[in-house]
Amino acid sequence: MxxxxxxxxxxxxxxxxxxxxxxxxxxxxxxxxxxxxxxxxxxxxxxxxxxxxxxxxxxxxxxxxVDGIPRLVDPPDLVYRFEDASTYDALMDFVARLLRADEAAARRRAIASLGLGPGARVLEIGCGPGNNFSYLFEALGETGELFAGDVSPTMIEAARTRPVADPDRRHLFLLNGMRLPFVDRAFDAVLQIGTLNRFPDIRAALAEMVRVTRPGGRIVVSDEGVAPWLEGTEYGALLRKFGGFFDGTAPLDALPPEAQDVCVRWDFGQAFYAIEFRVGEPPAADLDVPLPGRSVTVREVLEKGSSAS
Structure with missing residues (x-):
């Protein structure tokens, strides 16, 4: 094209x-x-x-x-300018060496959890300067499409210059992850690495990801957060000294009711949590099941109790 x-x-x-x-x-x-x-x-x-x-x-x-990139940020004054895209790679290299971790392997593991296949359409929220792009294109093959966005103009500009296998299948946006500018069920999968802890309402951010993901699609989120069993260890205490950088916790209580087959793990030196799940229907109980040994259903018992009160 x-x-x-x-x-x-x-x-x-x-x-x-x-x-x-x-x-x-x-x-x-x-x-x-x-x-x-x-x-x-x-x-x-x-x-x-x-x-x-x-x-x-x-x-x-x-x-x-601007330069072919829609600036679909709402509210418009939310634009984030405090991170320097030019030093991001150096920061990640430092963190990887500090944790004795393989950054490329960790990114590939997160992306493999998305279950992408030929022709898939994936959204990356908080894409930064595009460090995941090459791994995403590996998973997407020759026909998949990558949509990516960030709230930082400098990050998006850096992402725009990031070499990829096929620039025509990479669509960039300036966006707010709390108010995604996409229609319902637009994507087969959603990825977010390294930004979830910053959202003022993580529950609402995850709900937005679910909204734009088709039923059966997968969502993977990962951010800083030391594994709970490392609290109190010398390693955990050391990471706590980095100005709160590793102080996040896996927000399992913020997952939406549509989350199914939930898996949480700790990766990248066990200092980053990763939550993955499949989008499905919220669970619902069958109230018409008869109670054991009785001729009444759960629904009838509940209705009787409600009317009595």
Whole structure:
């Protein structure tokens, strides 16, 4: 697709769907097939359309597109500028050496848990400078698509320059993980590594991930947090001295009711938790089961008790 314009792309520009002039390369995040997956992060309205270089929803919310990357952050002043993308790789290298851990192997293990296959569509939230991109493309094969976003413009710019197997299958966005700009059930899997602890409402962030994941799809989240059995050890005490960097805990109590086949483990020097689960229906009890040795059901007993009270 690189360097070429499909008929659908041309028609999209003529119809005013794409907020940039016709050129030799259509930014992957602005292809009609990609736009169909977007919704307004402010109000949830779909069918974002272009107007004067902006993406607008039907209720008037507008978002700029900069260098082909939609800035779909709501609220717009949430943009995070405190991390230096230029030093991120050096920081991760330091942490890996400190923990005597293999960063590449840990990333591959997390991505393998997503169960990606040919043609899969995966979303990475908090992608940073794109350190997972090469491993994700290994798992996606020749036909899968990667959607990735971060709330930091410097991180997204670094991610944009990160070499990947096929740039046309990488779609980048500036976004807020608490208000994802995607329609329901848009993705086969969602990945988030190294940012979950920072969310003000982890429960709401996980619920958003579930919303944009198809039934049966998998979600993997991982962040700093020393394994509980290492509390009180010399190793655990050492990591606690790093200004709270490793102070996170696996937020199992924040998982949504749709989480099934939940697995939690500690990786990367046992200083990062990893939670993986499959998206399904919330559990429900069968109240019409008869009580053992009685001719009444659980429902009848509960209803009788409720009416008596």
């Amino acid at each position: 690189s360097g070429r314009k499909s008929i659908s792309c041309v028609r999209g520009i003529e119809a005013g769907i794409l907020p940039f002039p016709l050129s030799d390369t259509i930014p992957p995040a602005m292809l009609p097939s990609t736009l169909a997956l977007l919704q307004c992060p402010a109000c949830g309205a779909g069918a974002l359309a272009s107007s004067e270089g902006l993406l607008r929803c039907g209720r008037g919310h507008a978002f700029p597109v």
